[in-house]
Each structure stands twice: as structure tokens, then as C-alpha cells.
Amino acid sequence: MKNIVIIILLLVINYPGQAQEGLITNxxxxxxxxxxxxxxxxxxxxxxxxxxxxxxxxxxxxxxxxxxxxxxxxxxxxxxxxxxxxxxxxxxxxxxxxxxxxxxxxxxxxxxxxxxxxxxxxxxxxxxxxxxxxxxxxxxxxxxxxxxxxxxxxxxxxxxxxxxxxxxxxxxxxxxxxxxxxxxxxxxxxxxxxxxxxxxxxxxxxxxNNFVEDYTLRLSPDQDIERSERKNKFTISGSFKVNESADSNAKVNLEIPELKFKKEFTKDAISEFEFNVKNLELWSPENPKLYDVKISYNNHTISDKIGFRKIETSGKDILLNGEKIFLRGISIHEEIPQDVRRAKNKEDAKQLFGYVKDLNANMVRLAHYPHNENMTRLADSLGIMVWSEIPVYWTIDFESEKVLEKAKTQLQEMITRDKNRASVIIWSVGNETPVSETRTNFMKSLIERTRKLDNTRLVSAALEVGYNREKNYVDDPLGEFTDIVSVNEYLGWYGDLPHAKENSNWEVAYDKPLFISETGAGAKGGFYGEKNERWTEEFQQWYYEETIKMMKRMPDNYSGISPWILTDFRSPRRNHPKYQEGWNRKGLIDDKGNKKKAFNILQKYYEEIEKNKSK
CATH class of the missing domain: 2.60.120.260 (Galactose-binding domain-like)
Known part of the structure; x- marks a missing residue:
């Protein structure tokens, strides 16, 4: 049985005489x-x-x-x-x-x-x-x-x-x-x-006075899905974290009524446990099954809804519950463009995921930072797989140990909060970081930390690639350490026009799944013209048409894509007075909530992939 790691985040309390406490979840x-x-x-x-x-x-x-x-x-x-x-x-x-x-x-x-x-x-x-x-x-x-x-x-x-x-x-x-x-x-x-x-x-x-601070419940990482389904016997593993002053005779009760499971765990056993259940329905996009869970201790009960599933890689494939999957994704910033504000509540999450479902996507990349907990919980209930990321972005100080510790703290806080969310399948440790030995060591340290905190999900980072008309060769040394090789590519928007994709092919130095973590082009909603005119919806449509053609020539490790981005979003870097006005215009939906032409192109591509899967 693998060790189940208890995640304890220590926060500094500046009030005299107060004990340090961990992050209280749920x-x-x-x-x-x-x-x-x-x-x-x-x-x-x-x-x-x-x-x-x-x-x-x-x-x-x-x-x-x-x-x-x-x-x-x-x-x-x-x-x-x-x-x-x-x-x-x-x-x-x-x-x-x-x-x-x-x-x-x-x-x-x-x-x-x-x-x-x-x-x-x-x-x-x-x-x-x-x-x-x-x-x-x-x-x-x-x-x-x-x-x-x-x-x-x-x-x-x-x-x-x-x-x-x-x-x-x-x-x-x-x-x-x-x-x-x-x-x-x-x-x-x-x-x-x-x-x-x-x-x-x-x-x-x-x-x-004594309570459960944190807990973990998940399908055992050693689970053989095919054998478990055949024998109708699944193993769930977990842990409870009670505060340090808890009595040595402390007992935690766990109940999953639908599975007819109820058990009392003593303090000696709560740091790591396993139990078997029958008739378990595994969580998936097609069946986002969540179970009501009750955790009781010291006359205090915590309620949650938790799904159980297994995500892993096998050679060049990503497997969910033992079956190969293709990630039909879209990247999202935590913004509501119509109101020009940060998303903040359940209604905002429903709006964003409404667009995602309409796109026929089964996955979202929540960029470039952990999003509101409303997003991951709603993703659980809707069956949308999630890539969650810490904001290690572009040009942080990779030589600084203090910066590394700050990154590790944010990583730990992200994982602590969402480790019980079945929808989260990928932890990302950063985006578009410049290649150097110092940076690779920095990022490798984050990857190792991630696996120590949670060994049941995939780990990745969005890498860059040089733009080439004939062959894009992905050999970033960080790819050696991630579970999937994720690449941001913009051939046809940065450098050349979309026709540059016509003969462009891909090769990866690592025998791992390849995921296109970003691709896209800007268009101002409602601005129309010739397809070779920048900023028109026709140009963006052309970009997506050529991208999809290129995707159909990808090597057999091509496992998914999350284009950039669902909606237009605010950025101080985007200052053209006519086309940008402080907005990044790569959204498939504009700042008024209108779908651009490229939305339909990606939607049809995802429909085609889904239909081919069912054949």
C-alpha cells in the first residue's frame, strides 16, 4: 500500500501565544x-x-x-x-x-x-x-x-x-x-x-476544541480497474488530519450511505487507511458520479460530495479509469468579460461552464493560477476534467530559494484545497518558463513536491516551442520530468500566417502523451473582413481551420488540446487603440458575450472527435 500523505499547511500566527494551524478544508x-x-x-x-x-x-x-x-x-x-x-x-x-x-x-x-x-x-x-x-x-x-x-x-x-x-x-x-x-x-x-x-x-x-482539519478520500492509486470491475471490489484509501491537541483515544467516523459503508477509525489509524467497497460507480465525463460523504468527530460532522476515479498514463496515452481518453479542452481565465471583473461566485462558474458545455469540451485548463473553489466543485458535478496551475509564469526569479519556497507554498495550498475533487486530473507547476539549467532545477523541485503531496494525478507544465513550417521538435528538458508533455504553440499568429501550418509536423523527444496546452489567434468580435486581415473574425476562423488540419497530422501521442482562450480577457499588455483597447482578443467569445466564428469551428472539431470515439 502506498503512503497516503497528510497535507498540513502551516500559517504564521502573529498573535502571541497562539498555536500554528493548518489550512481548514471544505x-x-x-x-x-x-x-x-x-x-x-x-x-x-x-x-x-x-x-x-x-x-x-x-x-x-x-x-x-x-x-x-x-x-x-x-x-x-x-x-x-x-x-x-x-x-x-x-x-x-x-x-x-x-x-x-x-x-x-x-x-x-x-x-x-x-x-x-x-x-x-x-x-x-x-x-x-x-x-x-x-x-x-x-x-x-x-x-x-x-x-x-x-x-x-x-x-x-x-x-x-x-x-x-x-x-x-x-x-x-x-x-x-x-x-x-x-x-x-x-x-x-x-x-x-x-x-x-x-x-x-x-x-x-x-x-x-478538537476537530478534523483536513481529509483525503480517493480511489487507491494501486487500483487495477479492470480487475476491480470484474470482481466488483474497489479499494478506497485516505487519511484524516485532526488538530494536534486531540485526545489519543480520538475516533473519527466515516460514512458513505449509498455504498452502505460506515466505519470508526481510531487516532492511530487515521493517518493512513484503506477499505473495500462494492458497486462503486467511477467518476467520468460521461458519468460524473459523486457520493455523499459524512465525516464525524467530537460531535462535529463535515459533509462533502466526492467522486472516485483513476487518472494515469500508459506510454503515449492518457487513461481515465483504464480507458484511453482525448482531452477536448479550452483554457479559461477567471473573468466575466461582460462585467469586466474577476469571477467570484457560483453563478459566474455556471456561466463559464455553460460556454464549455456548449463547445462540447470535456476538459478545461484553469489558467494561470488556481481558480475559485466554485469552479472545481462545479466541474465535479458536470463531468469536466480540470488542469489546475500555480502562477509560476514567464520570468520569475528562478535563482532565488525564497521564490521557490513561495511557489511551493502556493502549490501546497492549491493541492490541499482541491485534492478531493475528482475533476482535477492535472497539477501544473507553471507556464512558458525560459529554458535554462537553473529554471529546470527549480521546476523539477516543484514537480517532486507535487508528487510527494499527491501521487494520484498527472503533473505537467506548459512549455514553449520554436515555430517551424516543417517540423516542430519538442525537447524542452523539463519534459523528461512531467507526466505529459504540454506545449503552447502559435504558429500562424506569432510569426507568419495560418497557412504556415499546412506542412508543419510535430515530433517529441519523450515517449509520453503530447498535449497542446495553448493555441489561438486574436479577433475583435464583430469585426469582419478578408481572412488574411488581422483582427477579423475570418482571420481567427482561418487560424482554427488550419490548426485543426495540422492536429489531424499529429503523431500518435497527441492526447488533447486546450486552445487559448474561452473568452476575451483584460490585459494591460494589449494596447492597440482600435483592436485591443486593453483586451487580449484571443477569446472564442468576445467581451460582450458573443460567440466568434472560430467557436463553431472548434465545436465541430470536438463533435467529430466524440463521434469517432463512439464508433
Missing amino acids: INGRESKSLNGSWNYIIDPYETGFYDYRYKERNENDGEAYWSRPQEEKKEDRIEHGYEEPYTLQVPGDWNSQADVFKYYEGTVWYQRSFDLDDLDKNERYFLYFGAVNYEAHVYLNEKKIGSHKGGFTPFNFEVPKELLQKEDNFLVVKVDNKRHPEEIPTVNTDWWNFGGITRDVALIKLP
């Missing part, structure tokens, strides 16, 4: 109080609320710090900050789309809201949970700092010291800073909008 399946809604704000480009005039961090009791309550008791009192109408922002949400003053803003914004508690149980523990804050967050409650976090697309939580909580009028402040820095992940240079703010859900979680 917030929706626990008792919590939503702190979404209207928050007050202060724009603070000079970080006056954080540093004094000598540019030193203000001390905790400094009344001029913006985490303090602005209280004016007498007329002569000097108060230089405040949180009140009409300065409000909606959480979750990016600040850029909520007021013109924020459109291009990069810097610090202070968020504040007050909340009451229906009941304050001193025998319970309370945690503040943030789905994501871009990029750096400092969290204060009732004028005390309880923690900080870096990383714009992954969750974090802090325990709230019991003595800080009040039944009424809790004063919560979050300093949010989205400035770009060379030593961060991602770095200063990206091709997407740097949406700032508290972009995902915020909640106060209520838990007993």
Missing part, C-alpha cells in the same frame, strides 16, 4: 458565518495607515494605524482616518471593477466591516477564513493583528483568540496590497489583469 461543509457583503474601505497608496512618517511599521496600540477604531470623543480630537459611507466595496469581488478610481490601481486598500455573533461559545474555537486575497493580506480583529498571508489565488485561515471576540460589534480590518514585485509569485510581468481586493468568500468558522 468550509461549505462546516458551520460558518459568512462575512461577505458590503465592506468599507480606505485607499492608501502611501501606506500611511501601516507606516509612520519615518516609514516604520506602526505599533499595535498606535491610534493612527488604520486597524484601530477611529473614535472622536471630543471636538478637539484629531482623527485622520475613518470607515463610512459612501466608501464601500462588495466582498467577494475585485476593486478594479467597482469604481473608476480603482481601474488601474495597484497598491494598498484597507477593508473594514463589523459583525455580531448570534452566540459566543467560549468552549468553541473560531477561525477567520479567506478564499483568496490578492496579493498580500494583513488581518486585524478588534485592533489586534492575527496574521498575514501572501498569494493571490489560494485560501488561508487564522484562529481568532477567544479573548478578542465579542458578541457584538467586532471590528475586522484587512490590509490588502496587490503591488507586483520581482520576488513574488507571479512576478511583475504577466499577460492578465492584476485584479486587487478580497476576491473570494470570507467566513468565520466555528469548530469544537
Whole structure:
């Protein structure tokens, strides 16, 4: 039996005397109080609320710090900050789309809201949970700092010291800073909008003193699918992580009612276990079967929906549940173009996946960072396979050990949150990183870390390739270490025109599945003309027609494609005043929600592949 790794993310707690805690998973399946809604704000480009005039961090009791309550008791009192109408922002949400003053803003914004508690149980523990804050967050409650976090697309939580909580009028402040820095992940240079703010859900979680922080349930990685189906006997493996103060006699109960499974696990057994079940339906795009799961411990029950499946490679093929699959994919940015904003809720996820289903795709590449948990959970229920990626992008500092540790932290946070999502089949450690020995060692370290955290999924990274009319030879040394060789190719858009694809062929240095992780061309929606005129829908259509012809000549390890991209998205790099206007126009759907001509071309290609599979 392979070792089942317990994933424990340690977050630094800055409040004296508080123990470090791990990331608490599946917030929706626990008792919590939503702190979404209207928050007050202060724009603070000079970080006056954080540093004094000598540019030193203000001390905790400094009344001029913006985490303090602005209280004016007498007329002569000097108060230089405040949180009140009409300065409000909606959480979750990016600040850029909520007021013109924020459109291009990069810097610090202070968020504040007050909340009451229906009941304050001193025998319970309370945690503040943030789905994501871009990029750096400092969290204060009732004028005390309880923690900080870096990383714009992954969750974090802090325990709230019991003595800080009040039944009424809790004063919560979050300093949010989205400035770009060379030593961060991602770095200063990206091709997407740097949406700032508290972009995902915020909640106060209520838990007993001892509780299950995290858990893993999955089909055993050693499963022989054909034999299991023949004998109607499947093995599920897993682990539970209870907090360190748990009693040595702790017992965790696991129940999967539909499988008629119920078992009690002692503390000695919860770090690694296996059990057998019968009549298990495996998760797949054709049958996205999810099972209701209940985990009970210390009078606290967690509910989840989990699917079981096996993803692997065999030579040049990708196998799902023992059968060869072709990934009919599409890349997605976490944006709602019609509203020019970051996607933030279940309704947004439904809109994006509605387009995906209409395209007849069975897979999405969630680029270039972990998307909202709403996306992976909806993908579970819809049967859409997912590539999930950390923002190791282009030109980060590959020589820096500190940067590597930041990348590993974001990798761990991504895997911790979504390791129970059957839809996630590929963890990606980066995109279009320049080839060098230093970079390859950096990326190899991330790949090794990924496999240590989760050995049940494929690992990849989107590589670049030189554009060649006759032969594209993929030999990036990173391909030696990934499970599939993934390549971004734009022959016919960058360098030459689409007819350059007519005689172009592919060869890979590695005996592994080949996945085209990006390909595409720009077109402004509603702009029509000759097919050789750039930016027209006809040009983009021509590009896709030639691409598909080239795909039909691919070698036998060709296993899928995820063109770039589902919808137009905002990018400060795209500045043509007529055709771009701050938008990357490679979307198959424009910024008004209209399908471009190329959408139909890809849709028909995927229909053809699906029909041929069924023959």
C-alpha cells in the first residue's frame, strides 16, 4: 500500500501565544458565518495607515494605524482616518471593477466591516477564513493583528483568540496590497489583469476544541480497474488530519450511505487507511458520479460530495479509469468579460461552464493560477476534467530559494484545497518558463513536491516551442520530468500566417502523451473582413481551420488540446487603440458575450472527435 500523505499547511500566527494551524478544508461543509457583503474601505497608496512618517511599521496600540477604531470623543480630537459611507466595496469581488478610481490601481486598500455573533461559545474555537486575497493580506480583529498571508489565488485561515471576540460589534480590518514585485509569485510581468481586493468568500468558522482539519478520500492509486470491475471490489484509501491537541483515544467516523459503508477509525489509524467497497460507480465525463460523504468527530460532522476515479498514463496515452481518453479542452481565465471583473461566485462558474458545455469540451485548463473553489466543485458535478496551475509564469526569479519556497507554498495550498475533487486530473507547476539549467532545477523541485503531496494525478507544465513550417521538435528538458508533455504553440499568429501550418509536423523527444496546452489567434468580435486581415473574425476562423488540419497530422501521442482562450480577457499588455483597447482578443467569445466564428469551428472539431470515439 502506498503512503497516503497528510497535507498540513502551516500559517504564521502573529498573535502571541497562539498555536500554528493548518489550512481548514471544505468550509461549505462546516458551520460558518459568512462575512461577505458590503465592506468599507480606505485607499492608501502611501501606506500611511501601516507606516509612520519615518516609514516604520506602526505599533499595535498606535491610534493612527488604520486597524484601530477611529473614535472622536471630543471636538478637539484629531482623527485622520475613518470607515463610512459612501466608501464601500462588495466582498467577494475585485476593486478594479467597482469604481473608476480603482481601474488601474495597484497598491494598498484597507477593508473594514463589523459583525455580531448570534452566540459566543467560549468552549468553541473560531477561525477567520479567506478564499483568496490578492496579493498580500494583513488581518486585524478588534485592533489586534492575527496574521498575514501572501498569494493571490489560494485560501488561508487564522484562529481568532477567544479573548478578542465579542458578541457584538467586532471590528475586522484587512490590509490588502496587490503591488507586483520581482520576488513574488507571479512576478511583475504577466499577460492578465492584476485584479486587487478580497476576491473570494470570507467566513468565520466555528469548530469544537478538537476537530478534523483536513481529509483525503480517493480511489487507491494501486487500483487495477479492470480487475476491480470484474470482481466488483474497489479499494478506497485516505487519511484524516485532526488538530494536534486531540485526545489519543480520538475516533473519527466515516460514512458513505449509498455504498452502505460506515466505519470508526481510531487516532492511530487515521493517518493512513484503506477499505473495500462494492458497486462503486467511477467518476467520468460521461458519468460524473459523486457520493455523499459524512465525516464525524467530537460531535462535529463535515459533509462533502466526492467522486472516485483513476487518472494515469500508459506510454503515449492518457487513461481515465483504464480507458484511453482525448482531452477536448479550452483554457479559461477567471473573468466575466461582460462585467469586466474577476469571477467570484457560483453563478459566474455556471456561466463559464455553460460556454464549455456548449463547445462540447470535456476538459478545461484553469489558467494561470488556481481558480475559485466554485469552479472545481462545479466541474465535479458536470463531468469536466480540470488542469489546475500555480502562477509560476514567464520570468520569475528562478535563482532565488525564497521564490521557490513561495511557489511551493502556493502549490501546497492549491493541492490541499482541491485534492478531493475528482475533476482535477492535472497539477501544473507553471507556464512558458525560459529554458535554462537553473529554471529546470527549480521546476523539477516543484514537480517532486507535487508528487510527494499527491501521487494520484498527472503533473505537467506548459512549455514553449520554436515555430517551424516543417517540423516542430519538442525537447524542452523539463519534459523528461512531467507526466505529459504540454506545449503552447502559435504558429500562424506569432510569426507568419495560418497557412504556415499546412506542412508543419510535430515530433517529441519523450515517449509520453503530447498535449497542446495553448493555441489561438486574436479577433475583435464583430469585426469582419478578408481572412488574411488581422483582427477579423475570418482571420481567427482561418487560424482554427488550419490548426485543426495540422492536429489531424499529429503523431500518435497527441492526447488533447486546450486552445487559448474561452473568452476575451483584460490585459494591460494589449494596447492597440482600435483592436485591443486593453483586451487580449484571443477569446472564442468576445467581451460582450458573443460567440466568434472560430467557436463553431472548434465545436465541430470536438463533435467529430466524440463521434469517432463512439464508433
